[in-house]
Amino acid sequence: MCGIVGYIGTQTAKEILLAGLERLEYRGYDSAGIATVVDGKIHSIRSKGKLHKLREKAEKELILSKAGIGHTRWATHGKPEEHNAHPHMDNNNRIAVVQNGIIENYQNLKEKLSSKGYQFLSETDTEVIPNLIADLLPSPNSDTDLIYPSPLFKAVLESIKLLDGAFAMAIISSDYPDELMVVRQQAPIVLGFGQGEFFCASDVTALVPYTSTVLSLENGEIARLTPLGVEIYDFSGHRLKKIPHLLDWNPMSVEKQGFRHYMLKEIYEQPSVVRNCLEKYINKDWNPNKNLNCNPINLNLSPELYENLEQINILACGTSWHASLVGRYLLEKLANIPTRVQYASEFRYAPSPITANTLTIGVTQSGETADTLAALETEKQRRKDTNSIYKSRLIGITNRPETTLATIVDQIIDTQAGIEIGVAATKTFLAQLMAFYFLAIDLGYRRQTLSGGEIQLIIDGFRQLPEKIEEILKTQERRIQELAHNYLEAKDFIFVGRGINFPIALEGALKLKEISYIHAEGYPAGELKHGPIALLDSKVTVVSIAMAGKVYDKAISNAQEAKARDAHLIGVVSTNDTNATLTFDDLLPIPEVDELLSPMLTVIPLQILSYHIAAKRGLDVDQPRNLAKSVTVE
Numbered sequence: 089m090c091g092i093v094g095y096i097g098t099q100t101a102k103e104i105l106l107a108g109l110e111r112l113e114y115r116g117y118d119s120a121g122i123a124t125v126v127d128g129k130i131h132s133i134r135s136k137g138k139l140h141k142l143r144e145k146a147e148k149e150l151i152l153s154k155a156g157i158g159h160t161r162w163a164t165h166g167k168p169e170e171h172n173a174h175p176h177m178d179n180n181n182r183i184a185v186v187q188n189g190i191i192e193n194y195q196n197l198k199e200k201l202s203s204k205g206y207q208f209l210s211e212t213d214t215e216v217i218p219n220l221i222a223d224l225l226p227s228p229n230s231d232t233d234l235i236y237p238s239p240l241f242k243a244v245l246e247s248i249k250l251l252d253g254a255f256a257m258a259i260i261s262s263d264y265p266d267e268l269m270v271v272r273q274q275a276p277i278v279l280g281f282g283q284g285e286f287f288c289a290s291d292v293t294a295l296v297p298y299t300s301t302v303l304s305l306e307n308g309e310i311a312r313l314t315p316l317g318v319e320i321y322d323f324s325g326h327r328l329k330k331i332p333h334l335l336d337w338n339p340m341s342v343e344k345q346g347f348r349h350y351m352l353k354e355i356y357e358q359p360s361v362v363r364n365c366l367e368k369y370i371n372k373d374w375n376p377n378k379n380l381n382c383n384p385i386n387l388n389l390s391p392e393l394y395e396n397l398e399q400i401n402i403l404a405c406g407t408s409w410h411a412s413l414v415g416r417y418l419l420e421k422l423a424n425i426p427t428r429v430q431y432a433s434e435f436r437y438a439p440s441p442i443t444a445n446t447l448t449i450g451v452t453q454s455g456e457t458a459d460t461l462a463a464l465e466t467e468k469q470r471r472k473d474t475n476s477i478y479k480s481r482l483i484g485i486t487n488r489p490e491t492t493l494a495t496i497v498d499q500i501i502d503t504q505a506g507i508e509i510g511v512a513a514t515k516t517f518l519a520q521l522m523a524f525y526f527l528a529i530d531l532g533y534r535r536q537t538l539s540g541g542e543i544q545l546i547i548d549g550f551r552q553l554p555e556k557i558e559e560i561l562k563t564q565e566r567r568i569q570e571l572a573h574n575y576l577e578a579k580d581f582i583f584v585g586r587g588i589n590f591p592i593a594l595e596g597a598l599k600l601k602e603i604s605y606i607h608a609e610g611y612p613a614g615e616l617k618h619g620p621i622a623l624l625d626s627k628v629t630v631v632s633i634a635m636a637g638k639v640y641d642k643a644i645s646n647a648q649e650a651k652a653r654d655a656h657l658i659g660v661v662s663t664n665d666t667n668a669t670l671t672f673d674d675l676l677p678i679p680e681v682d683e684l685l686s687p688m689l690t691v692i693p694l695q696i697l698s699y700h701i702a703a704k705r706g707l708d709v710d711q712p713r714n715l716a717k718s719v720t721v722e
């Protein structure tokens with residue numbers, strides 16, 4: 089939530105800050121602002137609404153400052169109004185702060201500062217920070233304390249020790265115009281290193297056009313950026329030696345490349361995501377007939393993670409949770425290993441009983457979801473001092489291996505999907521499914537629950553998937569775009585699926601509601617008759633996933649039950665299902681596929697349908713209201 093950017097160097101800061109914020113807008117977009125130092129004073133421009141409003145305001149002004157900070161907000165404390173937008177200033181306009189996170193003890197700090205005469209102009213938790221720093225900052229002419237690199241550094245350091253919560257922030261001061269302070273405590277922030285210029289941002293996406301030399305700050309670290317370089321310290325004030333690394337990102341990956349929305353671009357990237365995963369994880373030497381000692385899947389996980397494995401526990405939120413439900417199905421069916429999937433947001437406060445020889449998997453596309461990271465930390469902590477059979481074994485499944493997730497888990501499975509910008513997850517969901525297929529096959533091979541022949545059949549099926557997805561995109565996207573017209577005024581959708589496609593029903597419903605704001609629910613098809621069927625009438629649309637396989641007949645019966653209650657029926661069916669028109673009013677046909685692999689295809693037309701309904705309703709598909717791509721608050 090919220091995007092932060094900071095710059096100090098040789099160029100004019102304004103444009104770099106605005107461009108950086110535009111690349112971070114997916115993190116929050118209800119208001120925005122920038123602050124620079126002009127003529128010895130903090131100059132700030134803030135605006136309610138999306139970033140283009142801020143740009144319009146900023147473009148009217150000539151600001152030549154070479155350092156500054158910026159923020160795009162996802163409101164936590166205080167409505168999305170201009171007076172709550174960041175940067176926040178102290179009462180004397182000497183300090184400006186942008187913050188991502190929550191200061192949990194801000195009320196208490198506010199009372200203390202108020203008793204000293206400080207006044208507050210916003211309802212935010214952040215506004216206490218500049219005032220705290222100002223309160224501790226000596227006047228520019230006082231003696232310098234030589235233990236610290238600068239008085240500003242000292243005041244920031246002393247202030248952050250008073251804060252409870254999870255936060256990342258950037259700070260400038262009119263008294264120290266050649267310094268930019270950056271702090272991290274449980275919320276992401278990365279530094280960028282250029283030639284005589286230095287950056288900070290909530291995500292590397294903002295830095296990609298300027299530099300590929302980056303360094304993620306860790307929790308409890310504070311950085312001092314000046315035009316001469318970067319110094320990093322811990323919260324005790326000890327200087328740390330840290331080495332930046334090179335990012336091998338193509339700047340084009342964060343462009344729309346001719347698509348109207350990132351979401352559509354990301355839907356179209358799915359065939360290549362599947363190809364990349366196959367290339368990366370299927371062992372080229374695998375041959376079931378020749379070499380039975382060669383593992384078909386190459387996830388490069390250390391052997392201790394597999395040893396005496398008795399159970400798997402998966403922690404995730406939202407779409408990643410849906411992918412995990414498919415994962416459970418696969419791990420139990422292919423590797424015969426009991427698997428539990430829990431909402432990370434629930435786990436922290438209601439953890440399941442601790443079990444022996446358990447592999448815990450955190451699944452998150454952003455790698456920064458606060459609920460998921462906190463759940464993984466909880467799991468790690470509670471197993472820390474236990475007997476070896478209870479020791480934690482943690483892996484993360486993500487497309488962002490450079491994020492905080494990697495600092496918590498033992499190993500990462502990189503889903504190879506790259507960055508996703510549209511708030512609605514599409515390609516990252518498919519890539520998470522792939523990771524689970526591969527893990528299940530890997531475990532099935534090791535535990536000998538799958539024969540070489542069975543594994544080969546799955547792999548052969550996988551190799552056909554990229555072309556099948558391309559076929560859906562080529563033959564169905566236009567058709568679904570036209571079909572979407574019929575649903576623009578729809579009020580209620582119910583998505584149903586059975587077995588391995590039940591999570592796809594949940595995902596279809598989530599996609600539709602989050603971007604089109606149409607009410608949608610997902611159910612196991614067999615559960616309709618246990619309650620939700622009471623909702624059905626001619627105004628409700630039921631989307632039924634009815635793929636050939638062992639649940640097909642039951643899925644059709646459940647669809648017929650809905651039809652008998654006058655519901656409008658859409659069927660996700662195989663192209664060769666010639667009877668489908670007897671049941672369904674509209675079809676979303678997909679190429680024939682084995683039931684086990686079908687989620688890799690059934691989700692695609694549901695993504696496309698949601699996309700076109702939302703786009704035709706004139707909504708901001710990539711930045712739906714109230715949401716953010718990276719949910720870094722609990």
Ligand code: AGP
Nearest residue numbers: 406407408452453454457512513
């Ligand atoms: C997906 O379309 C949603 N925007 C949301 O549910 C998301 O999946 C959830 O917030 C979890 O995010 P993560 O995968 O980055 O952890």
